[in-house]
Amino acid sequence: MFLHWPLALWLPPLPSGFSPGSRTSLLLVFALLCLPWLQEAGRVPSVPLSRLFDHAMIQAHRLHQLAFDTYQEFEEAYIPKEKKHSLMENPQASFCFADSIPTPSNLEETQQKSNLELLRISLLLIQSWLEPVQFLSSVFANNLLHHTSDSDVHDLLKDLEEGIETLMWRLEDGIPRTGHIFKQTYSKFDAHSQNDDSLLKNYGLLHCFRKDMDMVETFLRMVQCRTVEGSCGF
Known part of the structure; x- marks a missing residue:
């Protein structure tokens, strides 16, 4: 398994006065100059574990905050x-598929x-939401605090999924791990309907999303605290 998490994690912060476009250019130059060597060498530069955890925690917190505020x-x-x-x-509103994990x-x-x-x-919790978030498209679109979409949430989930897989790979010393991928999905919801049944289903789905993202952030914070020196107590 190769580390293919955001390339920006490998680069130091830009000096003051550099625009975001300059960083994009640097990333492009880095990719063009270094990736052939990386492919030949069969690996990518080792990103500090603390930096991987920081990025994962940022994404987990964003998802948890989004889930909480939307709910x-x-x-x-x-x-x-x-x-x-x-x-x-x-039961229609209170049962979450995560209860089976x-x-x-x-x-x-x-x-x-x-x-x-x-x-x-x-x-597993992150993967269980990759499909269901589409059922909340109108709910996310109407969110006054975040102004996001289901595709934005899906991108956050995918990024965190990749980040957690990378952390697992690093903690296992590069030994690949196989296992069942959680593929359960929720029943389709009529997010555009205004009847009581639809409201109940959406309410239940948001309840589960908030609950699961809370757990993900909590678990990642505990692993970070155990693994990265000086990361506890925040």
Whole structure:
């Protein structure tokens, strides 16, 4: 497995006065000059583990914040307070496919998991959302805080998926790991419908998305704390 995460991670920050376009040019020059050698050598430069974790944590936090804000905004707009409790007791809204993954349910159980186990669970959670995010296209489009789309969210998920795979590869000392990829998908949702059934389904889906992204960020933070010196306590 080759490290093919964002090329920008290999380059130091630009000096002051350089524009983003200058960085793009540097990346292009780097790729043209170095990639033939990298292909011949059979590997790519080793990115510091701390930098890989920093990038993964940024993406995980963005996804968690997006999930939290979208859920809260949707709830305030469409779910009456007096109905919130009864709606979440409805199996259609409260069941998440992630419940079928053996995830730790509290801090003690989380601490008992190895770094690779926590990364593996995080990877499964991310992969389980690569398809379902399209069912929330209109919900994301109407988000007043983030102004994003389902394709933007999908790109964030794919980037984090790749990042977690890279971290697993590094922690395994480059030994490839095989295993079942979580391919469960949610039932299709009529995101454009305004009937109560559609609102309930979207509410449930957003609840699961928020819950899963919270777990991913928590698990990644714990692995980073264990692995990278000086990264705890934030």
